[in-house]
Amino acid sequence: MSAYRNLALLALILTLGVVSLGAFVRLSDAGLGCPDWPGCYGKLTPHHAAEAIDAAIAAQPDGPVTHLKAWKEMVHRYFAGTLGMLVLGLAVLAWRRRRDTRGGPALPLLLLGLIVFQALLGMWTVTQLLKPLVVTAHLLGGMATLSLLLWLWLRERGDASAGDSARVDRLRGSAVLALALVTIQIALGGWVSSNYAALACTDFPLCQGAWAPAMDFAHGFTLQRELGETASGELLPLAALTAIHWTHRVMALIVALYLAWLISRLLRTPGYAGLGIALAALLALQVTLGISNVLLSLPLGLAVAHNTGAALLLAAVVLLNYRLRGK
Numbered sequence: 001m002s003a004y005r006n007l008a009l010l011a012l013i014l015t016l017g018v019v020s021l022g023a024f025v026r027l028s029d030a031g032l033g034c035p036d037w038p039g040c041y042g043k044l045t046p047h048h049a050a051e052a053i054d055a056a057i058a059a060q061p062d063g064p065v066t067h068l069k070a071w072k073e074m075v076h077r078y079f080a081g082t083l084g085m086l087v088l089g090l091a092v093l094a095w096r097r098r099r100d101t102r103g104g105p106a107l108p109l110l111l112l113g114l115i116v117f118q119a120l121l122g123m124w125t126v127t128q129l130l131k132p133l134v135v136t137a138h139l140l141g142g143m144a145t146l147s148l149l150l151w152l153w154l155r156e157r158g159d160a161s162a163g164d165s166a167r168v169d170r171l172r173g174s175a176v177l178a179l180a181l182v183t184i185q186i187a188l189g190g191w192v193s194s195n196y197a198a199l200a201c202t203d204f205p206l207c208q209g210a211w212a213p214a215m216d217f218a219h220g221f222t223l224q225r226e227l228g229e230t231a232s233g234e235l236l237p238l239a240a241l242t243a244i245h246w247t248h249r250v251m252a253l254i255v256a257l258y259l260a261w262l263i264s265r266l267l268r269t270p271g272y273a274g275l276g277i278a279l280a281a282l283l284a285l286q287v288t289l290g291i292s293n294v295l296l297s298l299p300l301g302l303a304v305a306h307n308t309g310a311a312l313l314l315a316a317v318v319l320l321n322y323r324l325r326g327k
Contacts, residue, residue: 004093004101005156011086012149016311018083019142021076023307026193027300031130033069037123038077046070080122083145087115090152103155111148114141133223135194136187143186146311147318154322167269171262172324178262179317185255186310188248195220195227198303200241204294207246215243252290259283266320275320282313 025031034040034049041052046067056065091112094105121138128134192198197220201207208214220243225231230240259279266276289306296302 004090004097005153007086007090007093008149008153008156011083011090012146012153014079014083014086015142015146015149016308016315018076018079019139019146019311020304020308021079022139022142023193023304024300025072025076026135027298027303027307028069028072029064030069030072031125031135032064033066033071033073035065035126037126038081040070040074046074077122080118084115084119087111087145087149101156102158103152107148107152107155111145111152114145114148117141118145130194130227132191132194132225132227136190139190139194140183140187143183143311143314147314150315150318151322154319168272168324171265171269171272172321174262174265175317175321175324178259179314179321181251181255181258182310182314182317185248185251186314188244188251189307189310191221192244192248193307195236195241195244197241197244198293198298200238200245201249202294202297204291207242207249213242213246214239215246216240217243217247220244220247252287256283256287272320272323275316275323279313279316279320282309282316285309286313 025033034046035056036042039049040046041049043049043052046053049070050067053065053067053070056063087108091105091108094101094108098105118138118141121134121141124131124134125138201213203209216237216239218240219230219236220240222231225236226233228236230236260283263276263280263283266272266279269276286306286309289302289309293299293302293306
């Protein structure tokens with residue numbers, strides 16, 4: 001069904017936009033621009049909630065609420081809501097025309113369930129006051145939605161794998177490991193961002209002038225805690241933020257080296273050189289953006305681009321796994 005396939009593509013493109021918008025909202029400190037959910041002070045738009053926003057600004061001039069932040073937050077919600085409607089449409093079409101789709105309704109229904117859970121995470125992000133675990137889970141949910149929509153769209157296109165040679169067979173396990181490593185790195189990146197640890201190290205390749213600075217892994221990687229606090233409610237120490245940032249850097253090196261090795265194999269495999277080149281370009285872009293964010297003190301545009309680049313790198317690895325899956 002061409003309409004079904006086109007709807008999947010539209011949802012896929014919109015998901016990339018929603019992921020990028022989410023990063024923009026988070027990195028511009030607009031996550032609490034509207035402190036309720038799903039509306040803004042109970043209204044459909046910040047325009048209708050202008051009086052409540054003015055009152056919040058008057059009560060707390062340096063607080064998290066401004067008119068601009070409220071609009072940023074709500075625009076993200078509008079786009080996410082539209083995506084939800086598209087995924088609902090995919091699920092309905094897949095169920096009603098299940099004999100005409102290539103894989104049946106299971107994947108679209110899974111996507112619908114994921115979108116519902118994403119909506120809950122979006123609500124909890126606000127009601128739990130940007131709790132790092134919830135914010136990171138929300139990011140991972142967005143990346144999972146992107147990956148599953150890409151898989152659905154590729155499946156409906158009917159793209160065949162590029163052969164079943166022994167060389168291609170040996171690549172399958174390597175590609176699965178690449179997907180796992182990239183996913184872990186994205187989770188660590190989300191943990192860095194949700195804990196505002198991106199500038200815990202402002203130099204590179206050293207961190208605070210050392211290869212291994214003072215670090216507090218126990219507090220840094222305690223999952224159940226509030227933003228900026230330890231589990232006991234004390235102020236989160238710099239050493240904990242440093243541990244978060246440093247771990248992300250080390251994992252980035254591991255992922256980069258592994259992907260570089262995998263890319264070298266793809267370049268020597270017939271039918272996969274183009275994908276290898278694309279992976280190499282995305283990897284180089286991500287490394288460059290990551291280093292630039294540190295050295296330039298996290299400019300908003302570069303920080304959002306780094307998040308989008310991670311989504312694109314993940315999509316490329318998902319594409320590789322799809323092509324290697326066999327007929």
